[in-house]
Amino acid sequence: MDQQLQIELLEELRGLGAEGDFFIGDAVHRSPIERYTSETRFQAEMDHVFRALPMVAAHASELAEPGSYLTVRLAGLPVLLTRDKSGQANAFLNVCRHRGARLVGDGQGCKKVFSCPYHGWTWDAAGQLRGVPHEKEGFPELDRSQYGLRRLPMAERLGMIWVVPDPDAQFDFDAFLSPLQQDFDWLGMAGMVVAESEDAEYEANWKLLAEGGIEAYHFRITHRDTIGPHFMDNLSSYQMLGAHMRSILPRTSIEELEQLPRENWSIRDHANVLYTLMPSDQFLLMQDHVAWIHAEPLSAGRTALRIATLVPKEDFTPDRAGHWKRNHAITKMTLAEDFDVNEAVQSGLASGANSELNFGRFESALHKFNSDIEARLPG
Numbered sequence: 001m002d003q004q005l006q007i008e009l010l011e012e013l014r015g016l017g018a019e020g021d022f023f024i025g026d027a028v029h030r031s032p033i034e035r036y037t038s039e040t041r042f043q044a045e046m047d048h049v050f051r052a053l054p055m056v057a058a059h060a061s062e063l064a065e066p067g068s069y070l071t072v073r074l075a076g077l078p079v080l081l082t083r084d085k086s087g088q089a090n091a092f093l094n095v096c097r098h099r100g101a102r103l104v105g106d107g108q109g110c111k112k113v114f115s116c117p118y119h120g121w122t123w124d125a126a127g128q129l130r131g132v133p134h135e136k137e138g139f140p141e142l143d144r145s146q147y148g149l150r151r152l153p154m155a156e157r158l159g160m161i162w163v164v165p166d167p168d169a170q171f172d173f174d175a176f177l178s179p180l181q182q183d184f185d186w187l188g189m190a191g192m193v194v195a196e197s198e199d200a201e202y203e204a205n206w207k208l209l210a211e212g213g214i215e216a217y218h219f220r221i222t223h224r225d226t227i228g229p230h231f232m233d234n235l236s237s238y239q240m241l242g243a244h245m246r247s248i249l250p251r252t253s254i255e256e257l258e259q260l261p262r263e264n265w266s267i268r269d270h271a272n273v274l275y276t277l278m279p280s281d282q283f284l285l286m287q288d289h290v291a292w293i294h295a296e297p298l299s300a301g302r303t304a305l306r307i308a309t310l311v312p313k314e315d316f317t318p319d320r321a322g323h324w325k326r327n328h329a330i331t332k333m334t335l336a337e338d339f340d341v342n343e344a345v346q347s348g349l350a351s352g353a354n355s356e357l358n359f360g361r362f363e364s365a366l367h368k369f370n371s372d373i374e375a376r377l378p379g
């Protein structure tokens with residue numbers, strides 16, 4: 001993000017804060033609760049949003065060396081990521097082409113070939129079928145070239161591995177990702193590594209978990225004993241970067257910016273910047289690291305999240321390990337405050353108390369987020 005834009009974004013929020021004003025949308029909007037509770041709606045989101053768009057399957061540093069592999073689940077599909085000996089990253093359905101067994105168990109590591117645990121058919125890291133036990137007798141006519149692993153559309157961009165979990169999809173990655181290029185270059189995403197990571201499941205719709213990040217209305221209330229007092233009350237702005245949203249959540253220190261020459265204003269020092277990528281990844285910039293939250297919806301009311309702490313590679317040293325562990329714990333603790341509330345909301349939705357949720361004018365990012373998802377659904 002260039003200096004001029006950082007100044008403009010901070011100026012806008014400083015102006016609003018000084019006037020006791022808010023960054024507001026056109027109207028109050030209402031969000032029907034079926035968006036969060038209906039399994040039909042959930043399936044439509046899986047089919048038309050999650051299986052149709054690229055998601056971050058891994059940071060590229062998790063698949064750095066030729067021969068490295070890892071398995072993930074994306075939109076319910078088992079996915080195998082490999083880096084072959086030419087250095088090319090690949091994404092395959094993690095499914096055997098003989099009789100459909102899971103080819104590689106959960107986890108990551110380094111392998112030249114992948115051998116099915118059922119009957120031992122074997123593929124290399126580029127997905128070519130290399131071995132079939134008793135092939136001559138059992139499969140005399142087998143054309144191995146027809147039995148490569150099923151490829152998924154993928155791209156390695158902006159320091160990450162992006163995968164569309166549909167083997168038949170065609171996707172223009174450049175058009176979808178280029179609006180993020182400048183910002184992700186600026187934050188040095190390609191030069192980061194995963195310092196800490198963990199997976200957890202929550203009893204809440206995936207959109208509720210994402211929505212908590214894109215408004216500051218709850219900060220002083222939900223986070224009153226933790227980060228709340230360090231942030232401006234109910235003040236945030238957002239801008240769209242193509243299909244993705246960048247939210248700016250200013251700290252109280254923006255009130256002292258007048259003391260500093262404008263050319264020294266750094267948005268990272270005075271605001272949290274959050275990228276909410278359509279559909280399933282959020283990147284929250286902190287002063288010296290990035291928290292990455294990846295969502296894998298499991299049902300209308302249940303979501304698996306990966307929470308990872310990305311840090312600059314040169315800063316991932318043994319003497320800094322404790323610092324990153326502490327920061328990761330703080331991220332988790334803060335997010336737990338949000339997710340506890342989100343789980344309560346999900347159970348409240350089932351109670352019948354509300355037929356709609358209310359988005360105030362200063363919560364207009366929530367309306368934008370929901371309408372953009374809705375626009376991708378048929379009908």
Ligand code: FES
Pocket residue numbers: 096097098099100101116117118119120121
């Ligand atoms: S199912 Fe994989 S080798 Fe038979």
Ligand SMILES: [Fe+2]
Pocket residue numbers: 212213218219222223338
């Ligand atoms: Fe929050």
